[in-house]
Amino acid sequence: MMSDGRNTTVFLRFERLMKTYLPSLDGFDEAFPKEKIAEISTALKTACASPATRKQETVPEAAPKDGSKVKAEKMISMAWAQTDKDHRLCPGHVLNLSEDKSEETDEKRYKIDGSFISDADKDSIVPNVQNWALQRLSVEFKRGGTSLDAFDDHPGKTLENEADSRRLVRGQLMSYAERIFTYQHRTALFMIFVNGLEFRIIRWDRSGCIVTEALKYVETAEDTKRLLQFLYAFSKTSPEQQGVDTTAVPLSKDSCGWKRMNALSFAHSNDVDETEGEIDPSTVPSDFLGPADDPGKSPLFERRLLHDDPTATCHHQTDHPPDPQRSDSDIRPVFKYVRTLFHKSLPKGWPRYKVTVDGRVYLIGKPITDPSGLIGRGTRGYVAVEWETQRFVFLKDAWRPYYVDLEYEGDMLQKLNTAKVSFVPTLVCHGRVGEQETEASEYSPITGHKKSDAPYDEVKAPERDKSKRRIAGLPSRAKGSDSAVRTKPSVHEPRRGGASEPPRPKHQRDDDKGPKRPLLDKEEEVYDGIGLRHMEHYRIVVAEVCLEATxxxxxxxxxxVIMHCIIAHQEAVEDCRILHRDVSAGNILILPTIKSGWIYWTGILSDWELSKFLLRDEEELKARQPxxxxxxxxxxxxxxxxxxxxxxxxxxxxxxxxxxxxxxxxxxxxxxxxxxxxxxxxxxxxxxxxxxxxxxxxxxxxxxxxxxxxxxxxxxxxxxxxxxxxxxxxxxxxxxxxxxxxxxxxxxxxxxxxxxxxxxxxxxxxxxARLDEAKTAVPEPPLPSLMSTVASRDGGFQRPPNEIQALYTKRSGTRKAKKVNVLSEPTKPSxxxxxxxxxxxxxxxxxxxxxxxxxxxxxxxxxxxxxxxxxxGYQPPEFFAQAAKKARLTVRSTVTPMATIDEGKEARIRARTDA
Known part of the structure; x- marks a missing residue:
């Protein structure tokens, strides 16, 4: 996973991060007077002490009672939990530990150590599991030590230190953040990384992360105060400031929308089997909803059988009494696979939401297509209920690259629909999600509007282009290659979080020839955050709910099916001059339709978000993306x-x-x-x-x-x-x-x-072309032939006579000396x-x-x-998984983590090939 997000970390000092993102400390002194801070500091320091120096009475309550040993990491997490129980470290939130058991709804079985959950959700907490849908502030604990620090903030080092142990911890943190972004609708996520007796604050979003220096939290009461200030300020911020996407409104189990989703998920007796073959038209229900049928506003609202607002509390028998003149007519039949996909999107324990796209209301549950990582588009696909029409549609939620000249997918799809291009999705609506954009990308050394606290020489840093917002130019080299450019630090230079501003050292390449990174053939300067790309939040709804090509x-x-998609591509080019630019297995779908007495499977060429207009003949032929x-x-x-x-x-x-x-x-x-x-x-x-x-x-x-x-x-x-x-x-x-x-x-x-x-x-x-260039090039002095020189002991060179070089073998007949034409013409094809x-x-x-x-x-x-x-059961080779895959720095990611992740080890990855 880390190789999908190389060079996407930027550094901010703790005080600046607090001032920028968590500025409110009003009431802190009253909530945490000096005496309480000292008490908390002592409690943490004592509980986190080594077992040899700890008195029995100071062992946390959660420690095993059988006398068995506790890992240093777990002892730290239990110390935090005990202190939170006694003193409420984050007002209005409770710390839930979850390092031992994975959540049943999480097929990847990730186990983050803990999280702070709002008191408003306290009754919904399942003890000792992750509660991914409820986490407000995530916490990961490590036993301490440089090797387990995910980031390196020493002068002359890059934050993304490539030591194996550091990289794996960093990938672990990213995997946990990805889970929360999948379960919840998020613009950002704050995380506390506790490594022994130090902590860092991390702020994740879809472009990368902002990280602070490592700070001590138990050595003195002043150290503890900084930790408590962060937790207090976090508790005082709004959900939106905490990174919650408030445009996605959670549905309660007693809401009209939740209950209606339940009703629509059950198999319907009149649903049509999608298997390809002949069908008697008379057996198709008159109210059957085909893939692109728009039934208009549902009459259920006029009959007051549904609330206008799906979040409204609904006592079904009281608010919506059964209509005596209907049986199941309030649920229209569809193809069976559509209802099956919708049913699978409503697993037990998964949250449901109301979202709005261009003024239209949709209800969604679990995505049927997951994003393949945290950094990047984070595309999630949902079988959604369009509330007004009560039909099923497909909703895509993504963070799109922000280019000045990149068209919205919905606009391109509208052009295709207007031109009646065959075998493409039918646009329902689309639009940006408020003004939501990634924040970490604002600190990009190339395109960002803000400067990080990285101590590199700004004279040598890439020139910022603030006139136009574009994605940071990514070099066409291997992802995860030796982009970590280091300096030779002075022993007198403090870490980045030190009290004084460290000198700005001269950057130079550190030729680390170990297996961590392949070696570049030429020196290249790269800075923290150079891989950051600016993204904006976007949703699009299409009418068709399709089957995967598999x-x-x-x-x-x-x-x-593939032929149909080629036809779609041809018509898009010829009728609209639009090139798809991401033809792949995942973007070829199958759509069952009823046609002339047949259920017929057609291909659909989907996902036009990377499409562009073809250049005219007179336009300059060059790639317009970096x-x-x-x-x-x-x-x-x-x-x-x-x-x-x-x-x-x-x-x-x-x-x-x-x-x-x-x-x-x-x-x-x-x-x-x-x-x-x-x-x-x-x-x-x-x-x-x-x-x-x-x-x-x-x-x-x-x-x-x-x-x-x-x-x-x-x-x-x-x-x-x-x-x-x-x-x-x-x-x-x-x-x-x-x-x-x-x-x-x-x-x-x-x-x-x-x-x-x-x-x-x-x-x-x-x-x-190379031959023509060679013929017209200015000739350079010929190099001496290395084949025809003999070095003497004193360093002089002599050319031996030809007769000495000749082979003394018998030859039959006569043979002319071969004349080599270095600039011989290449063989022309027929x-x-x-x-x-x-x-x-x-x-x-x-x-x-x-x-x-x-x-x-x-x-x-x-x-x-x-x-x-x-x-x-296929797994890519180790070289590909860890090194060769790095070439995808400049290619859309196609990888996803495996189902489990061990403590201290990054999950292995496999190619995502069927979604």
């Missing part, structure tokens, strides 16, 4: 090799190719064993090539597959087959004599040939190759390939070719 039932259906755009697995070879070149139609079409290969290798029956599937995905999708200077491009496997126009792994030619087909001795499907060749094999072969031609032409053009490559300038050729195989009645696809997901 729900396809057989290969032909998969090919058809970093790559897309999902690593599916980006074209060209876009990964040249991230600053703008994406084009061929790049997007190639992404569709990678998508269908990805789904096919996972779900279509083939001659690949499970281990081969894992190895292929590791080599083709997870793999990458280090080209030096810490610059990563796509894997050699992906390049070779396209250059050879052959899907293979080692010596195995990958072939797809029906579920009943058999393999011969050569591990190839038995074909002929009634065993047809699987159409997907030939479909992929035809597509690969098109892209093989494209790269053959591009390689020739690049070679020709005219047919040029013609094939040219086809990728539009969608026509690729769509013709799909249509030939998907719609042709002569080509028979098996209906039993889908198998269990071949990636079940």
């Amino acid at each position: 729900s396809f039932l057989y290969g032909q259906q998969l090919a058809r 970093h790559r755009t897309g999902t690593w697995y599916f980006m074209s070879i060209r876009s990964l090799a040249y991230p600053h070149r703008p994406l084009g139609i061929p790049d997007e079409l190639e992404s569709f190719l990678h998508v269908i290969i990805f789904f096919a290798i996972r779900f279509i029956c083939s001659n690949c064993s499970l281990s081969v599937v894992h190895s292929f995905v590791e080599d083709y999708f997870d793999g990458m090539t280090n080209e030096g200077s810490n610059r990563y491009t796509c894997s050699e496997k992906k390049v070779f597959t396209i250059k050879q126009a052959r899907l293979f792994h080692g010596r195995l030619n990958i072939a797809f087959m029906g579920g009943a087909d058999k393999l011969g001795k050569d591990d190839q499907p038995l074909e002929g004599d009634g065993h047809p060749r699987h159409p997907l094999r030939d479909l992929l072969a035809d597509l690969l040939k098109l892209f093989q031609a494209r790269y053959a032409v591009e390689e020739w053009e690049a070679s020709s 005219d047919e190759t040029f013609k094939e490559a040219k086809k990728l300038d539009s969608h026509v050729a690729v769509l013709e390939v799909f249509e030939d195989y998907v719609t042709s009645p002569e080509i028979v696809w098996p209906l039993d070719d889908k198998v269990k997901d071949g990636l079940d």
